[in-house]
Every structure is written in structure tokens, then in C-alpha cells.
Amino acid sequence: MKPLLWILGAAAILFLVPRLLTLLYRIRMAVKLLAAAKKNGYTLRPLHPLWFFGTNSGSSPDVLFGKTENGERRIYSVKLWASGRKMQNIVFIGTDPQTVQVRRIIPLAGRFGTWMDWDFNPITDGTGGGINWLRETRPKTREPVDYWTPAGTSYGVIPVLLFCPAPMNVAEARVVRLSHTTVERQPMYTKPPETTLEKRRLFDGDLLHEREYVFGTRAFITELTYPTVGRSV
Secondary structure, three states: OHHHHHHHHHHHHHHHHHHHHHHHHHHHHHHHHHHHHHHOOOEEEEOOOOHHHOOOOOOOOOEEEEEEEOOEEEEEEEEEEOOOOOOEEEEEEOOOOEEEEEEEEEEEEOOOOOOEOOOOOEOOOOOOOOEEEEEEOOOEEEOOOOOOHHHOOOOOEEEEEEEOOOOOEEEEEEEEEOOOOOOOOOOOOOOOOOEEEEEEEEOOOOEEOOOEEEEEHHHHHHHHHOOOOOOOO
8 A cells, every 4th residue: 555655745845836836936927027117117907817827828919018107108918928837948839820839849868969960869979878768749729818808908018928837948840841852862752751840949039920929037127227129220
């Protein structure tokens, strides 16, 4: 009986710990965002109770940050996204409909950073030495987020996808059709792939598929203090 209890206890810990950490990260994020909003003169408008626990799903943002300064109106319409684990990449594929795929690396032995690129692809330059397990989920359809209706206007609204906890990397991708030549030799009984994914790594303040700006907590606080996105150069 005891071995079974140990197994159930370990499974419960593995299930609960990431979720408890997410709650702690989100509470700390909310405190920092409230302080930044107050310091920089923003009005915070939660769009549902406990907005800082917003889920990845849904078609509505979670909170608005707005102010008018020097005749310029800025409303940050924010949708929250939580990455369950640090060592994963979140890839947003296409636009209509948009799908999301998660690539997760699980280091089993040695170091993984010396022989894998940002997308966890092996680098064949002889700098290996680690044993890793790569898990990739199937693309899951994501609802388009309506950032503008809750703000009551489209003027001055800046759509923000805010990651907390943040993954290791965020990328956008599009499906590209492959062209094959008659001289290519495929293994027997196999069919050549028809498409591939063309990916682009995103950083804080980058625009995802021309729809929403991606940020981590620290970079978004900097954006509230020194606004840059959404302005013409």
C-alpha cells in the first residue's frame, strides 16, 4: 500500500507544483503592474474578477491599462498567457485559424544548450554531450482575441499578449509548401513531406502575425514607463 501512496503523492506534486508556481508568479506580476500603472498615471480596468489569473483560452482580454497624455490616447488591451514550464517554446502558427504548438525540452543528462539552437534543434558541430527528450504537442486551434470591443473604441488601442510565467522562447510560424524534384530519392514506401513550418523568433515588443504585441512582465512594465509600440517611426 505504501508504494502506491508514494506514487500517488509524487504524481500529485508533479501536477500541483507548476500550477502553484503559476499562481505565485501571477500574484507577483499583478503587484508590479499595479505599481507601474499608478506610477505612470494609467487607469487599470479589470475585465473580470481576479483578472491576473486569466487563462490561455478565450476570445477576450483580461485587463486594460489606459491614459491620455499630451493629447495622445493609449489603451493597452492585455491578454494573459501562462507557460506551464520554463524549458518550452510556444509557436503560433498561421492566422486563420491560428494554431498553437508547444515544444518542450526535458534534459535527462548533461547540458542541452551547447548543442541545440533556440528551437531545440540539434546543432551538428561536435559540441554535444547531453541526453535530452523533446516533446512536441499537436497544433491546437486558438480563438482570435477581440482586443478592441472591451475598450469601446479602436482608437489608441494596443493589443498585448503578456506571458507570465514566460516560456524560454516565443515564435510565429507559417506553413510553407515544399517543392520536390524528380531526382530526389525518398526511402521506399515513404511519401515526401508536402509542407514545412517557417519560424521566426519573437522578442519583447515584437508584433505576432500583425495582430498583437508580445511581452514578458519586465518588458511590459518598461513599455508602460517608456511607450514605444504602436507609434510610427
